[in-house]
Amino acid sequence: MSTSYQKPVVSRQALASYLETFLNVNAFKDYAPNGLQVEGKPNIRTIVTGVTACQALIDAAVKVNADAILVHHGFFWKNEPEVITGMKYRRIKALIDNDMSLFGYHLPLDAHHGVGNNAQLAQQLGIISPRVYEHVAQDLLWHGHLEHPLTVAEFSELLCRVLNRKPLHIGDETKMISTLAWCTGGAQDYIDYAAQMGVDAFISGEVSERTFHTATEQGIHYFAAGHHATERFGIQALGEHLAEKYNIEHHFIDIVNPV
Structure with missing residues (x-):
């Protein structure tokens, strides 16, 4: 009797909890929330890492069937417009439509x-x-x-x-x-x-x-x-660390930015 292969999985909650401790999140006074910023499916098998949660990165994560995206520059920065319209709406909608979580870690990752x-x-x-x-x-x-x-x-x-x-x-x-x-x-x-x-x-x-x-x-x-x-190397190293720890799939996607 054959059984189908199931990819290793980590729960969204366990990943968020581990990263909060591993990156010592509570030690920093930051300009944006660190941790889970947009909630997706409860179990994670494939993660994508990238520097910034831009539309191009989200679209690329969708193509590889990612369950979560981890970035250095996420959403909800101080002094940005609070309303979810335009560019922000399109980004968040793409995450929700694909049941994909977004994690952001700014100063803790620095x-x-x-x-x-x-x-x-x-x-x-x-x-x-x-x-x-x-x-x-x-x-x-x-x-x-x-x-x-x-x-x-x-x-x-x-x-x-x-x-x-x-x-x-x-x-x-x-x-x-x-x-x-x-x-x-x-x-x-x-x-x-x-x-x-x-x-x-x-x-x-x-x-x-x-x-x-x-x-x-x-x-x-x-x-x-x-x-x-x-700031390309930190988020990539974090993804590699998580892939090794939980035996999950990891893709680092570098969206070209000359700035």
């Missing part, structure tokens, strides 16, 4: 020492002794050093190779880079903390007009490496 965006970026760049600059910006600012000092051109090439995106550099092209601080995403204003630490360079995702003057006057290299690009 900060995690294993699968977090900052930890993963350090790993990708080969940064030695990465560690948190404690008690600053909810422990989101990290620092470390390179195995060997690099020129600006060499370090820019490293960033380009790892992130598949040419970074914007501000600073003296003749000075070498050995020590670094970094915070992924929109953290350009942490450059003041980095300068106080005395590191050679600071890496983040975005740049503002004021960043040029701040970097120039304080004599620190600044690399704007892309908000999306610097």
Whole structure:
């Protein structure tokens, strides 16, 4: 007598509970709710991970029959319109129509020492002794050093190779880079903390007009490496962790974003 194969499954509730503890969600004061944001089916066999819960990611998750989507940038941000109309309506409707859950983890995913965006970026760049600059910006600012000092051109090439995106550099092209601080995403204003630490360079995702003057006057290299690009690795690592823990199917889907 033959029996049909059943994919391994984890309950939605168990997954939400595990991630709340694993990512230490309650330790953060954030700009959006962390955890389950849109409720789907009670049991999960296939998850999709991606940086942002845009329509393209939701549509791609539907195509692979995902039961849940996990993202870094989810819904319901402070100061966004509260009504569910237009773009927000279409996104949420697509999730509900397909009985698909949406989980979002913002600052907790930036900060995690294993699968977090900052930890993963350090790993990708080969940064030695990465560690948190404690008690600053909810422990989101990290620092470390390179195995060997690099020129600006060499370090820019490293960033380009790892992130598949040419970074914007501000600073003296003749000075070498050995020590670094970094915070992924929109953290350009942490450059003041980095300068106080005395590191050679600071890496983040975005740049503002004021960043040029701040970097120039304080004599620190600044690399704007892309908000999306610097935050691809954390959510992917989280999905791989969950796939291994629960033996469920995982697809990381990277929706191209040049910002």
